[in-house]
């Protein structure tokens with residue numbers, strides 16, 4: 001019903017993924033598997049609505065109205081049994097601006113903010129660029145899976161550093177974990193006990209693989225929700241990141257006011273009209289497209305797993321529970337991050353995210369975006385094979 005196989009030329013479309021190879025030091029023929037957008041056309045219900053808006057021809061200042069809220073409300077009720085309220089909603093142009101605004105709103109310069117690396121790199125930059133301090137309670141890899149650090153460690157880090165705020169990625173980028181209700185509840189309880197507010201980034205919530213369910217933080221309990229800023233967006237799900245539309249839910253009125261004040265202070269008060277139009281259309285009519293997309297992504301995941309097992313057994317897939325980002329463990333080769341990056345860039349002609357951008361805990365890993373047509377993914381995996389087929393595993397793996 002939907003075509004995810006056709007390779008669409010994205011060159012000369014202002015695409016960060018496709019139009020900046022040479023200016024960022026990659027050869028022109030490099031294949032990109034880094035930034036988290038997709039090489040698929042968005043849902044037809046979205047492009048059709050946008051086409052009507054373009055034909056209308058007036059693109060003035062805009063705001064979300066009741067019809068926008070109702071579409072989003074419908075989505076969260078239908079997919080996550082989460083009843084959002086209209087007055088909780090603060091609109092922003094993205095989740096990243098919301099992370100920054102929340103850090104400024106709920107902490108002072110030099111205050112400590114907790115993160116669990118390896119984690120989306122904008123968490124650390126939202127803390128550091130605003131003059132706050134990063135405190136880490138790293139995730140722990142147990143066998144094939146990551147989990148949160150011991151809850152004792154989390155609590156000790158909070159107390160010892162007088163942590164004021166924590167940033168939580170749920171589902172987790174880059175490890176692909178989908179946190180269970182119990183994990184989220186325990187984490188939330190520790191934070192509440194020490195008056196640590198939580199910013200939860202749920203931008204990947206629509207991408208879970210069969211057998212895993214995303215728990216909306218807002219469904220944990222009232223006390224949890226009253227301590228949280230919950231960041232959601234239709235952009236990742238529907239491949240409309242360039243249209244900049246995010247929905248930030250803040251049930252606690254005092255926190256909402258403080259957050260809003262920061263947005264106003266930074267001048268970020270206007271929204272993208274096309275983002276609103278696309279977001280509403282997505283949440284009203286995009287479910288069949290998303291379901292088909294998720295089936296396609298699952299087949300891509302299965303393909304990569306089989307390919308690695310058969311051809312590159314020293315590259316280990318960390319089995320994802322959600323997201324379209326794969327976390328690949330290259331540590332058996334014993335290469336430094338710099339050497340690994342050079343090999344991927346110069347020998348394989350692949351542009352991926354090196355794991356250490358998500359924190360030093362990601363050293364030796366690579367993040368690979370599989371949201372592309374199968375033929376593109378096959379090309380990428382074959383290039384990986386050619387570059388690594390003669391690479392011997394280290395007898396003394398550097399990172400193990």
Ligand SMILES: Cc1ncc(COP(=O)(O)O)c(C=O)c1O
Nearest residue numbers: 036094095096120173201203233
């Ligand atoms: C966890 C996470 N949060 C936020 C973003 C980006 O959010 P936005 O484009 O809404 O600023 C990304 C993009 O990859 C992400 O992975």
